[in-house]
Amino acid sequence: MRWKKIAVCLVVFSLMGGSLLFADAVNQKIRVWSNGKEVADGGYLIDGKAYIPAREAGGVVNWDGSGKLSILKPNVHIVLFKGDNVFGNVNVGKLKIKVLTQVDSLTEEVAAVKVAITDPSGSVKDIQSQDLGSSKKEDFWFPTSEFTYDFKDAGKYRVGFYIKPSKGSDYVLVSEKVITALD
Numbered sequence: 001m002r003w004k005k006i007a008v009c010l011v012v013f014s015l016m017g018g019s020l021l022f023a024d025a026v027n028q029k030i031r032v033w034s035n036g037k038e039v040a041d042g043g044y045l046i047d048g049k050a051y052i053p054a055r056e057a058g059g060v061v062n063w064d065g066s067g068k069l070s071i072l073k074p075n076v077h078i079v080l081f082k083g084d085n086v087f088g089n090v091n092v093g094k095l096k097i098k099v100l101t102q103v104d105s106l107t108e109e110v111a112a113v114k115v116a117i118t119d120p121s122g123s124v125k126d127i128q129s130q131d132l133g134s135s136k137k138e139d140f141w142f143p144t145s146e147f148t149y150d151f152k153d154a155g156k157y158r159v160g161f162y163i164k165p166s167k168g169s170d171y172v173l174v175s176e177k178v179i180t181a182l183d
Contacts, residue, residue, distance in 0.1 A: 001143060004007045005124050007170065008161075015125075017097060023114045023127040024179055027044060027045075028044065028045040029042055029043075029044060030042060030043050030044065030045050030050065031043075032050070032052050032056070032113060034058075035137050038055045041053050043056075043165060045096075050179050051159055054069055054071060057071055057073070058071075058164045058173075059071045059073030059074075059165055059172065059174050059175065060072040060073070060075055060110075060172045060174070062131050062165070064125055067082075070073045070108075070183060071175075072106075072107065072108050072110075072163070072165070073156060073174055074103050074104065074106040074107070074174065075103070075104045075105040075125050076084070076101060076102070076103050076161050076174055076175035077101070077102040077175075078099060078100075078101050078159055078161060078176070078177040079099070079100045079101075079102075080098075080099055080100075080159065080174060080177065080179065081097060081098045081099075081100065082095060082096070082097050082179065083096075086115060087179075088178075088180070089176075089179065089180045089181075089182060090179060090180075090181050090182070091149050091151075091181070091182055091183075092151050092152065092153065092154055092181050093150070093151060093183065094148055094149070094150045094151075095148065095149060095150075096146055096147070096148050097146070097147065097148075097153060098143065098144050098145065098146045098147070099127065099128075099143070099144045100141065100142075100144075101113075101115060101138065101141070101142040101143070101161050102140075102142075103137075103140055103141075103142065103143055103161075104139040105137065105138070105139075106137060106138050106139070106140075107138070108165075109132075110132060110164060110166075111131065111132060111133075111164045111165065111166050111167045111169070112129055112130060112131045112132055112163075112164040112171075113129065113130055113132065113142055113161065113162065113163055113164070113165070114126060114127070114129030114130070114161075114162045114171055115127045115128055115129075115142070115159065115161055115162075116159075117157055117158070117160070118157065118158050118160060119152070119153070119155075119157055120153055120154075120155030120157065120167055120181075121153070122170075124160075125149075127144050127147060127149075128144040128145060128147075132140060151179075151181040153181065154181050154182060154183045155180070155181060156174045156175070156178050156179070156180055156181075157177060157178070157179040157180075157181060158178055158179075159176060159177045159178075160173050160175070160176040161173070161174055161175045161176070162174065
């Protein structure tokens with residue numbers, strides 16, 4: 001009688017272990033990289049397809065609570081000017097520049113836009129912002145005034161274009177251009 005209980009327990013535990021292994025094979029946690037940075041939450045491989053959190057796709061993510069998820073990511077081009085010349089790399093030191101941003105395919109109203117620079121250590125400096133009010137702009141240009149920026153350290157600086165979806169919300173990065181400061 002005792003051997004029957006042991007046999008039943010063995011079968012039950014074998015089935016449980018097999019189903020846990022099967023579940024792990026179907027739903028596997030994976031590391032995800034986007035633009036050279038590892039995505040903090042990673043992703044999952046389920047039935048051969050990779051799934052990542054929607055906020056990692058870039059742009060403004062909106063969940064309406066009724067099963068609809070939308071991602072707003074317009075087409076954005078950022079051009080950097082030093083005087084009348086376009087540039088991408090700079091030498092360490094102060095430089096007078098302006099940023100010209102072209103936005104198209106903006107399918108929803110947004111409250112405001114801004115341009116900011118992030119230095120190699122992660123410090124962000126806001127350059128210029130503009131409240132768009134209630135006007136819907138599908139395609140527009142956003143030029144900053146000329147400003148002086150100190151590229152203090154060698155490394156990668158990121159000029160970011162941000163959208164504020166509504167008045168009470170935070171700015172969300174939707175595009176960026178990298179400037180390399182050289183010694």
